[in-house]
Every structure is written in structure tokens, then in C-alpha cells.
Amino acid sequence: MKAYIKAISYYLPPTALSNKELCEVFPNLTEADIYKKTGIKKRHITTEGIVGSDLGFFAAEKLFEEHTVDRKTIDYIIFCTEGLDYKGPVTACILQDRLQLNTNCGAIDLPYGCTGFTYCISIAKALIESGQATNVLALTSDIPSTVIHPEDADLRMLFGDAGAATLITATENETIAIGSFSVGTDGSGAENLMVKGSGTRGPVDQEWLDKYDNVGGLKYGRMQMNALEIFNFALRIVPPLIESILAKNKLEKSEINLFVFHQANAFLLSVLRRKLKIEEDRFFIYMEEVGNTVSASIPIALAEAIKCGKAKKGDKVLIAAFGIGYSWSGTVITI
Amino acid sequence: MDIHEFTKQIEAEFEEVEPGTITPTTNYREIKSWSSMYALIVIAFVDANFDVQLSADDLRNSQTIQDIYNIVMAKKTN
Numbered sequence: 001m002k003a004y005i006k007a008i009s010y011y012l013p014p015t016a017l018s019n020k021e022l023c024e025v026f027p028n029l030t031e032a033d034i035y036k037k038t039g040i041k042k043r044h045i046t047t048e049g050i051v052g053s054d055l056g057f058f059a060a061e062k063l064f065e066e067h068t069v070d071r072k073t074i075d076y077i078i079f080c081t082e083g084l085d086y087k088g089p090v091t092a093c094i095l096q097d098r099l100q101l102n103t104n105c106g107a108i109d110l111p112y113g114c115t116g117f118t119y120c121i122s123i124a125k126a127l128i129e130s131g132q133a134t135n136v137l138a139l140t141s142d143i144p145s146t147v148i149h150p151e152d153a154d155l156r157m158l159f160g161d162a163g164a165a166t167l168i169t170a171t172e173n174e175t176i177a178i179g180s181f182s183v184g185t186d187g188s189g190a191e192n193l194m195v196k197g198s199g200t201r202g203p204v205d206q207e208w209l210d211k212y213d214n215v216g217g218l219k220y221g222r223m224q225m226n227a228l229e230i231f232n233f234a235l236r237i238v239p240p241l242i243e244s245i246l247a248k249n250k251l252e253k254s255e256i257n258l259f260v261f262h263q264a265n266a267f268l269l270s271v272l273r274r275k276l277k278i279e280e281d282r283f284f285i286y287m288e289e290v291g292n293t294v295s296a297s298i299p300i301a302l303a304e305a306i307k308c309g310k311a312k313k314g315d316k317v318l319i320a321a322f323g324i325g326y327s328w329s330g331t332v333i334t335i
Numbered sequence: 336m337d338i339h340e341f342t343k344q345i346e347a348e349f350e351e352v353e354p355g356t357i358t359p360t361t362n363y364r365e366i367k368s369w370s371s372m373y374a375l376i377v378i379a380f381v382d383a384n385f386d387v388q389l390s391a392d393d394l395r396n397s398q399t400i401q402d403i404y405n406i407v408m409a410k411k412t413n
Contacts, residue, residue, distance in 0.1 A: 036372065
């Protein structure tokens with residue numbers, strides 16, 4: 001038995017933050033500067049009380065409706081986010097009930113970030129190919145805005161909140177199967193992109209709350225990013241990642257119809273594209289309207305590529321993710 | 336690539352900068368339109384042309400275009 005990606009839907013919170021609004025907060029910035037630096041015009045921001053699992057829930061409901069999926073056929077749910085509801089129980093358990101999935105459904109959380117989507121697909125493929133599941137619902141949903149200090153202009157211009165739902169299903173048709181994965185980890189870069197005060201090591205205490213009292217306390221933690229090091233990491237790791245994905249799938253670069261990377265930053269993506277010598281029309285960027293939506297970025301880009309006809313049925317699409325950890329992974333999928 | 340060509344090409348990468356305003360001794364942080372974006376442009380330029388990675392420390396420890404060029408050359412030799 002093989003696994004393939006059957007359907008993708010996504011949900012954006014209704015409130016958006018435009019470049020114009022950011023410039024009002026940061027008078028030293030211009031709309032053109034922000035766009036040049038990030039390739040983003042607006043990013044959606046969640047509202048108080050609407051967390052990652054809510055966005056994932058809305059995305060799943062959209063998936064069931066848009067693609068006429070019978071929720072009772074789902075036998076495994078993976079919820080991927082860096083903003084879990086609780087330390088216990090697993091948020092995927094709460095989502096099983098909320099989405100009215102069968103109780104014979106497996107449920108796991110995957111607290112990942114930028115590489116969350118490719119990891120979800122990798123795990124779903126393993127579950128299906130080992131006979132443990134038939135229809136895996138992967139929800140990749142993140143709310144980075146809740147861990148960004150309001151004065152961190154670079155982070156506010158980059159990140160947006162979103163939830164995506166992807167259905168991975170068993171098939172006997174090998175031509176549409178999800179390909180082999182290449183993965184990698186280098187935890188020595190952990191400090192360069194980290195949400196401080198978000199877990200059991202160095203948790204938020206009274207001193208922290210007092211320090212950030214004027215911005216609501218930053219009670220879920222504070223994202224800190226060394227942009228130069230992350231940029232260097234991506235330049236260093238992505239070219240060999242792509243070579244490795246192609247080699248594992250016995251494909252040449254010319255046989256890939258479309259490349260869809262984690263939508264980290266449009267400037268970085270275009271530097272990577274040139275470095276990899278991939279033509280512009282085979283490289284998809286979808287950031288203008290949504291920003292960097294962390295684990296939701298690849299499925300959103302895939303959904304948009306399919307919607308606009310850039311990715312057509314039967315196309316081979318190389319997906320590659322890289323970021324927090326450091327971590328990286330990718331594969332080739334067939335639309 | 337000598338220092339003059341290096342300076343010229345870096346200048347061309349900085350779209351907002353008038354041609355001829357940057358010299359090897361220019362303290363790049365004092366360029367009028369300097370922003371953190373320029374650091375990424377410099378890193379990308381050096382990566383593409385020399386296959387050398389400039390770290391955040393390399394940039395922190397340099398002031399002028401000549402300083403960056405020297406770091407690139409030293410890394411290229413090693």
C-alpha cells in the first residue's frame with residue numbers, strides 16, 4: 001500500500017495586518033522596504049482566545065466541505081503546531097472529539113515549526129504504508145503572532161497565523177505515491193530561532209511578566225530570531241537537501257514540474273532559487289497575502305498553486321522545508 | 336575579483352545607492368539607506384560569487400567594504 005496527498009484546504013483568521021499599518025507603528029519603515037525585504041503585503045493575525053487548534057479545526061471543517069470528505073473515514077489525526085492547547089492531554093485528542101471523528105482514530109501532536117508539514121507527510125506515509133492507517137488528517141496550524149514582541153518589527157513583518165488541513169490517503173496507484181524523504185537535524189542552531197519562556201526550561205515567571213507587562217506579559221513566550229544565521233543556514237543546507245531529495249527519488253531536477261519550499265521569506269527564496277538554478281516559472285512563491293505561516297506555509301502554497309493552475313494533476317512537485325531546530329526535510333509528491 | 340570590482344558589484348546590489356558613492360573604505364553601516372536588508376544582500380552576493388559564508392560575527396567585526404573583502408579572501412583561501 002502507498003500513500004498520496006488527496007486534498008488540502010486552509011483557513012486564515014479574518015484580521016489582517018497590512019504593510020501600511022506596520023509603517024504607522026514603525027515610522028522608520030516604508031511599505032516598499034517591507035515588501036522588498038519579505039515579499040509580503042499583509043499577514044493574518046489571530047484574535048485573543050482563538051488559538052492554533054481553532055485554526056486547525058476551521059481548516060479541517062473546510063477540507064471536509066470543499067472536498068466532500070466523510071469525517072468518519074479518518075482513522076488518524078496529526079496536529080502539528082508550536083502552540084499546543086495544553087501539556088496534557090494531546091491537543092489532537094481534543095480535536096478528534098471536536099471534529100467528531102471516530103473513536104477508533106489515532107491522535108498525535110507534533111510540536112514542530114517550519115518543517116512541520118513535511119514531517120507530518122512523512123509520518124502519515126509511514127502510518128499508511130505500514131498498514132496502521134488509511135486516511136490521515138494532518139492539521140498544520142500556527143499562531144506565531146502570539147509569541148512576537150510588538151516592537152520586533154522584523155518578526156511582525158514576516159510572520160502570519162494560519163491553519164491548514166491535508167488529507168493523506170492509502171492508494172495502490174504507485175504513480176501518485178508520496179516519494180522518499182530526506183531529513184536532517186542540527187540542534188547546534190537551536191538558539192538562533194527559539195521561543196524563549198515557552199516551556200519547562202526557563203518558564204515565564206513574575207520577573208518576565210513584569211518586564212513585558214506593558215505588552216500584555218508575553219505569557220506564551222517570546223520568539224527570538226538571529227536572521228543572519230537563519231539566512232546562512234538556509235543557504236548552506238537547502239542545496240544539498242534538494243540534491244538528496246532528487247537522488248532518493250531517482251529524479252533529475254528537470255523532471256520536477258514545480259518546486260514549493262517552506263515560504264520563509266520571498267527574498268531568501270529567490271536567492272535560493274538562483275543558487276539552485278531553477279527557472280522562475282518552476283518555483284512557486286505564495287507570501288504576499290499571508291506571510292510566513294510556519295507549518296501551514298507549504299500546504300497553503302500547494303493549495304494556491306493547484307488553484308491557479310501552476311500545479312496540475314500528475315505534476316511532480318518537490319516540497320522542501322527548513323528552519324527552527326535546525327531541521328530540514330522534503331520529498332516529491334504528485335498532484 | 337579585486338577590491339575595486341568587489342566594491343562596484345556590491346554597490347550595484349544596493350539598488351538605492353547612487354553609483355560611485357561607495358569606495359573600499361566606506362563604512363557600510365553609514366550608507367544613507369543602510370538597513371538590515373543590506374546585510375542579507377551582502378551575504379547572498381558573497382555566497383553566490385565566492386561560495387563563502389559570512390557569519391553574523393564576520394559582519395559584526397567589520398566596518399568597511401575592504402574589511403568584508405578581506406574576510407572573504409581569507410575564508411576563500413582556507
